[in-house]
Amino acid sequence: MHARRSRIAATAAALVAGCGGDAPQVPMTPPAPAVSVVVAEPRPLEDIEVVPGRVQAYRTADVRARVDGIVERRLYDEGSNVEEGQALFQIDPREMRAAVNAARAALARAEAEVQNARQEADRYEDLLADRAVSEQEYDAAVARLRTAEAGVAEARAELERAELDLSFATVTAPISGRAGRAQVTEGALVSAAEATLLTRIEQLDPIYVNFSASSGQLLEVRKQIAAGRLQVPALSSVEVALVLEDGSVYAHEGNVDFLDLSFDVETGTAALRAEFPNPDWLLLPGQFVRARVVVGVRPDVTLIPQRAVLFSEQGASVMVVGPENQAMPRPVELGEMREGSWAVLAGLEAGDRVIVDGLQRVQPGQRVEPELADDVAVADSPPDPSSADAGPPAGSP
Numbered sequence: 001m002h003a004r005r006s007r008i009a010a011t012a013a014a015l016v017a018g019c020g021g022d023a024p025q026v027p028m029t030p031p032a033p034a035v036s037v038v039v040a041e042p043r044p045l046e047d048i049e050v051v052p053g054r055v056q057a058y059r060t061a062d063v064r065a066r067v068d069g070i071v072e073r074r075l076y077d078e079g080s081n082v083e084e085g086q087a088l089f090q091i092d093p094r095e096m097r098a099a100v101n102a103a104r105a106a107l108a109r110a111e112a113e114v115q116n117a118r119q120e121a122d123r124y125e126d127l128l129a130d131r132a133v134s135e136q137e138y139d140a141a142v143a144r145l146r147t148a149e150a151g152v153a154e155a156r157a158e159l160e161r162a163e164l165d166l167s168f169a170t171v172t173a174p175i176s177g178r179a180g181r182a183q184v185t186e187g188a189l190v191s192a193a194e195a196t197l198l199t200r201i202e203q204l205d206p207i208y209v210n211f212s213a214s215s216g217q218l219l220e221v222r223k224q225i226a227a228g229r230l231q232v233p234a235l236s237s238v239e240v241a242l243v244l245e246d247g248s249v250y251a252h253e254g255n256v257d258f259l260d261l262s263f264d265v266e267t268g269t270a271a272l273r274a275e276f277p278n279p280d281w282l283l284l285p286g287q288f289v290r291a292r293v294v295v296g297v298r299p300d301v302t303l304i305p306q307r308a309v310l311f312s313e314q315g316a317s318v319m320v321v322g323p324e325n326q327a328m329p330r331p332v333e334l335g336e337m338r339e340g341s342w343a344v345l346a347g348l349e350a351g352d353r354v355i356v357d358g359l360q361r362v363q364p365g366q367r368v369e370p371e372l373a374d375d376v377a378v379a380d381s382p383p384d385p386s387s388a389d390a391g392p393p394a395g396s397p
Contacts, residue, residue: 033366035358036373037321038304040348045301046294047230048336053211053242053291055283057202058275061175063088064197065190066168067096071198074182076173082201084176089198091190093169100166103159110148110155117145168192177203178281202285207278209242209254211291212269221295229345232296235259240274242283243290252277256293302348303341308356309334318344319362321353321370327362 069091076088124141127133173179180200190196224230232238235256242250254276263270274291276283283289309332310317317331332347348354355362356373 032325032369033358033361034369034371035321035327035355035362037353037355037370038308038373040302040304040344040350040352040354042300042302042348042350045298045303045338045343047224047296047298049213049217049293049295051211051213051291051293053209053274053289055285055287055289056208056210056273057177057204057285058206058208059175059177059203060285061173061177061201062197063171063174063199063201064195065091065171065192067091067165067190067192069093069095069169069190071184071186071188071190073186076179078179078181078199080179082173082176082179084173086173087170088173088179089171089182089184091169091171093166096162096166096169099162100159103155103162107152107155107159110151114145114148114152117141117148121145171198173201175201175203177201204281204284205278206275207283207285209240209274209276209283209289209291210271211274211293212264212267212271214269215263218270224298225296228299230296230298239294240276241292241294242276243292245288250276250282250289298335298343298345301335302344303338304344304348304354305356306337306340306342308354308359309342310359316342318348319355319359319364320348321355321368325367325370327355327364327366327368329364 071089072092073090074088075090076082076086082088121138121141121144124133124138128135128138178201180202182199183197184190190198221230221232225232238256240254240256242254244250254274256272257275258271258273260271272293274293304318308318310319310329315331316334317329319327320330322328330347330352333345335343335345337343353370355368355370358368362368
């Protein structure tokens with residue numbers, strides 16, 4: 001018991017001596033914080049622009065009256081599909097038919113006059129050989145024949161014109177497509193001089209979508225091409241996908257088939273047009289859509305999760321892990337957002353380790369313990385066309 005008390009006293013004395021002595025204290029070094037990283041892997045990535053568009057019929061034809069008359073019947077169902085040459089309206093043809101008969105009679109009379117004039121000219125030719133008539137009389141007979149022949153040509157032209165007007169009494173479809181609502185009813189008076197509109201036909205398969213690009217967008221594309229950072233296909237190979245007003249994706253892809261070579265002075269944009277198949281008539285003229293245009297392919301783009309990017313007044317940056325596991329800030333140039341990941345256009349190289357989790361515990365130059373993130377999904381394929389692309393926030397490059 002005495003020995004035990006002596007050991008306790010000695011231990012207490014040693015503790016007291018240690019607290020009150022001058023021996024230096026060794027501070028405890030905090031462990032390096034653990035962070036999750038992804039490895040930068042540049043890969044080709046499609047450059048996509050989202051622009052509003054409007055649907056336009058592939059072909060549109062206004063069906064108008066070409067003769068004067070009264071509409072007798074409408075020969076088609078409004079809103080139905082019609083074929084080229086199909087009869088649409090019947091205009092009262094009686095007046096045109098009478099004009100045809102009159103023109104035929106005038107032609108017959110002119111042909112009879114030609115026959116008489118030819119006989120006279122032949123007779124004068126024989127008499128001239130016998131010197132029974134003068135050359136002047138013979139020349140006058142030949143002139144009367146030529147005048148009669150000209151009268152036949154004129155009468156034949158009048159007959160053709162009358163027959164053409166008679167054919168216009170049956171109004172036919174100039175193109176195949178969907179015939180709209182009739183603009184006149186039975187009994188209406190139509191006029192060729194006023195070109196009375198009867199109906200309108202629109203061809204819906206295939207169909208056009210019109211959109212535009214600003215001068216700034218096209219200038220940026222040209223700069224990217226010149227710098228080798230964007231590979232652009234031929235105009236006819238530029239693919240376009242559509243997002244409808246309800247957010248659904250149109251089943252058929254289209255291709256750009258027209259680019260205007262001038263800018264609108266009021267809007268500063270250039271017109272573009274894409275052609276789409278429309279077998280089910282899901283797209284209708286005047287409909288608004290969103291067009292996702294594949295401008296080209298960027299050969300070296302890295303996709304990193306959205307939470308790995310930091311924004312400040314200087315722009316966008318990420319934190320990378322250096323060779324000695326030290327955290328270092330790195331400015332980056334961002335493109336569009338792809339399914340929760342930023343497209344990094346410049347600032348990262350293949351193999352760079354980018355911190356995605358644990359940034360709040362890391363200071364620049366601090367040593368970290370990196371480990372690969374196993375729950376980060378970086379988009380490797382083209383994005384869902386129904387998702388809207390977002391550009392970098394204000395202050396980023």
